[in-house]
Amino acid sequence: AQKITQTQPGMFVQEKEAVTLDxxxxxxxxxxxxxWYKQPSSGEMIFLIYQGSYDQQNATEGRYSLNFQKxxxxxxxxxxxxxxxxxxxxxxxxxxxxxxxNMLTFGGGTRLMVKP
Amino acid sequence: DTGVSQDPRHKITKRGQNVTFRCxxxxxxxxxxxxxxxxxxxxxxxxxxxxEAQLEKSRLLSDRFSxxxxxxxxxxxxxxxxxxxxxxxxxxxxxxRGTSTDNEQFFGPGTRLTVL
Numbered sequence: 001a002q003k004i005t006q007t008q009p010g011m012f013v014q015e016k017e018a019v020t021l022d023x024x025x026x027x028x029x030x031x032x033x034x035x036w037y038k039q040p041s042s043g044e045m046i047f048l049i050y051q052g053s054y055d056q057q058n059a060t061e062g063r064y065s066l067n068f069q070k071x072x073x074x075x076x077x078x079x080x081x082x083x084x085x086x087x088x089x090x091x092x093x094x095x096x097x098x099x100x101x102n103m104l105t106f107g108g109g110t111r112l113m114v115k116p
Numbered sequence: 117d118t119g120v121s122q123d124p125r126h127k128i129t130k131r132g133q134n135v136t137f138r139c140x141x142x143x144x145x146x147x148x149x150x151x152x153x154x155x156x157x158x159x160x161x162x163x164x165x166x167x168e169a170q171l172e173k174s175r176l177l178s179d180r181f182s183x184x185x186x187x188x189x190x191x192x193x194x195x196x197x198x199x200x201x202x203x204x205x206x207x208x209x210x211x212x213r214g215t216s217t218d219n220e221q222f223f224g225p226g227t228r229l230t231v232l
Contacts, residue, residue: 004158037223043205045159045223091158103149103172104221106158 003027004092004107012113013082020067021077021110023092032096034075035104036066039089048090051075079112087114118142120224122208128230129198136194137227141210148191149221150183151207152176159207165191166213198231205229 005024013019025034036048051059051066059066067076079086089111093104121140129135141148146167151159162181164172167188177183180198185191195202205228209221 035220042225043228044225045207045209047220047222050220093158103161103164103174104151104159105161108156109158 002107003105004094006092006107006110008110009108010111010113012115013079013086014115015084016081018078018080019082019112021079021090021092021112023075023077023107025073025075025092025094027073027094027096029096032094034066034068035093035095036064036075036077037091037093037106038086039091039109041088045091049077082114084114084116087112120208120210120222122206122224122227124227125225126228126230128232130232131198131200133198134194134196135198135229136192137206137229138190138192139208139210139224140190141208142212142222143189145210145212145222146188147211147213147221148185149209149211150191150193151209153205153207153226154203162193162206195229198229200231203229203231 032053034051038046049059049061049064049066051068058068063080065078089109091106091109093106095102123138148165150162153159161174162177163183165185168185180196183193205226207226208224211221
């Protein structure tokens with residue numbers, strides 16, 4: 001079974017509107033972390049936001065927020081007020097276990113295209 | 117600047133040749149990771165070092181692949197007898213245990229390998 005599933009291969013959003021990118025995960029470990037990365041066409045992975053499995057509140061970082069629904073095992077990324085520069089691939093990833101050195105498992109990504 | 121750097125950025129080689137890539141992590145980071153990303157997919161974990169010790173290896177890391185981090189600073193990834201299926205982007209990331217950002221892996225720009 002896939003550990004990280006991103007069901008939207010591509011998404012369009014109008015500039016200045018909000019968009020939600022979906023991510024569901026599968027783990028039996030009670031301790032895990034969820035990440036979102038942005039990958040522009042240049043190829044570099046840019047960290048956006050992190051949510052720990054024991055965090056009580058949803059993570060927020062500027063225009064990015066993570067809608068964490070633990071019972072549903074979902075960790076959707078919400079981007080508010082989309083900008084043209086947000087056009088990129090977005091990857092959801094998970095780290096299982098308490099050791100922060102553990103590897104990241106990535107989903108297949110969602111390509112976001114922001115329309116002017 | 118002090119981000120993660122990788123060299124070369126691009127490598128074209130013929131099938132059967134050996135290639136070596138280098139990664140220089142952020143200077144104070146003790147953890148270093150290698151990932152492979154094929155076109156249209158998310159990155160896949162290959163291996164992980166803490167200081168000079170290689171602590172995890174993926175089953176993707178066949179015996180043609182070897183990684184080293186001899187002094188706990190830079191790392192090299194060598195692929196022997198390259199095959200066309202090795203064509204991919206090879207990403208390096210680093211992190212520092214015990215800091216406020218130890219949940220985050222900082223990625224380099226990647227080395228894109230093309231095997232003809």
